[in-house]
Amino acid sequence: MCESCDIKFGTRGDKAQLEEGNLFAPKFDDNGLITAIAQDHQTGKILMVAFMNEVALKKTIECGEAVYFSRSRQKLWHKGEESGNVQKIKAIYTDCDQDALVMEVEQIGNAACHVGYNSCFYRKIDGAVDGTVALTTTETEKVFDPKEVYGKK
């Protein structure tokens, strides 16, 4: 993983500065995290959503590949470090109050999801079965077999 972390973020000022200014002053939540959405830069498909802490975000900007913070493992997660399916950053956008990010990425291997699909959002809400909401799988086939890539864990 890229080791450099020299860039700085701005200090969060008033509403006008945050919403209309040109200083990047991201807001991290009580757990020190910011929401980061990865979108395919060519198809516009939303591939996944995860979280970054300050170090992960700095590494992402400096190194040009998505680095998240895994909440379950409580550590930095260079996406693709195991599968090879890294996400090359094409552009990063922030929202009005600077507490969320959209990254336009080139998804190496064409699969963002550990289940093997192109996108993690491979199921659509589709009516109810006996009053309980059901899902329909919308991706027709997996790009890879997770057992081959990750083993049986």
Place this chain on the structure above:
Amino acid sequence: MCESCDIKFGTRGDKAQLEEGNLFAPKFDDNGLITAIAQDHQTGKILMVAFMNEVALKKTIECGEAVYFSRSRQKLWHKGEESGNVQKIKAIYTDCDQDALVMEVEQIGNAACHVGYNSCFYRKIDGAVDGTVALTTTETEKVFDPKEVYGKK
């Protein structure tokens, strides 16, 4: 706001059921919230990201318009209730572990952001000024003047 709330969600089972099953069993975080991304159903542009609690999600599914939970106001927020810019739901997707949602929406009024832009993600990270990360505004003009819509609050 639509008052009905009769649908049920599934009980969260094991990893295989959550990832490959057809039962919608959303995971709400420690604050009872799930991340919800609104994407324009025609352009694919990501308009905004916010949160829903269980009631907000049920109302969104049943009523066909996005209802969020406002963390700052700690109450249900029927998007567009004040501006008229409601989000008509075209489809809702969930991700592999069912802790995030993508909604394809028709954005009435063509503006999702209270600042007046089509999308909340109107600024792009664009290099550094004296080592501090800077932003460039990428939307060329506002769809509405927030002072006219919301007053001066």
